Amino acid sequence: MIGRAGLAALVAAVALAGCTPAQAESVVRLPAATFDPAVKASRATAIFAGGCFWGVEGVFSNVKGVIAVESGYHGGSKANASYDRTSTGTTGHAESVRITYDPRVISYGDLLRILFSVVADSTLKNRQGPDSGPQYRAAIVPLDAAQRKVAAAYLAQIGKGGYFAKPIVARVEPYKAFYPAEAYHQDFMRRHPSNAYIVRWDAPKLAALKRLYPAMVRAKPAP
Template identity: 40%
Template sequence: MKIVRTPFLILLLMASISCQPKNKSDKQEVAQTEESDTQMAGKMSEEQLQKYETAYFASGCFWCVEAIFESVKGVKEVYSGYSGGAEKNPTYEEVSYGRTNHAEAVEVFYDPDVISFTQLVQVFFGSHDPTTLNRQGPDRGAQYRSIAFYKNDKEKKIILDYMDKLRSENVYGDRAIVTEVTPFEKFYKAEAYHQDYEKRNPNNSYIRNVSIPRLNRFKENFKSYLKEDAH
């Protein structure tokens, strides 16, 4: 199993740069710039995706996490969304302001003949810091917590075994892994303008200063896992 031994996510910026809108006007500004995106532009159809397996993870801002998993070979599609809470049909404003128990999460469609669930778990742990409680980089709050979701006992065992391996090899020193290992219940797709956000908004300050550097660090550590066009 592939293990990254150094803490992956380093604070690069002042806390003023984050995935979370600082006030309602900021949220409205983002929505207005993307209001024409009424469809999931460039996404595969549900019919096309039916033949693939799914996996669900939360590890900070979904703009970052979506881009990371989309760079992995065998991954056919990734959606940004919300999971881990009980509230139905949550919105970005509700989740990002901590008004629900949901976390920003991703839905990963993958070909198990190319990439295994075990390898996706390795990608998950290798692309964020699982020792920071309710926080990733400049993003703070339970909506940015680390969660590995499982759909059956086999997936649960894979996650727990890999966490034990990380601990036994002292990857994080005396820092405890705080990742939640949670049975998957429901995933709600985020609003259309969040899908492929990093790809479509390369000049956004958060994307330039947090998301792209995080993606590049992942690529440096997982070169053998990348799609040909992601190198």
């Protein structure tokens, strides 16, 4: 995310450029995963990175079958797991989300479909939207061998499908540890819908989810 002081300048520049919310992110309707084995458990966990965690959390909390979403940091050490340190881009952490979901309702493959359709541009390296640096990389963090196979298969599937003009650079990363972000980051999009950053960059993602995949949208956001 950009610094708070830069938000007003960003929004003003956007207005002058005539950029509309629909242009905020690349939106691509992607197919369902062809390799997505059923999971019988009632609860599972997924960890993704896709730019500023405000919007990633905000979108996934509106997905049917998602039980809870938590913003946090993945990829670095516990000592560096803070917003101030992660924002330097030197910690190895990416702003990430940990999703608890019911795989009988929403599959891991469908979560990946949403991630790369409306949340994150898989062709951008170390940046998303207005934010740049390795802490804003797009990444999948499988938590077991089954998730790893689905993730690899889906990246290969959409990479061969001709959905993007550029090569996919989103990567699959080994799990290290997930550290929850500070309390003021949690549920940020739901608590601050009028925030300038949210309006410009994240609300369009949620709108795209509802437009492209209405059957996957919850009636009310998950906590």
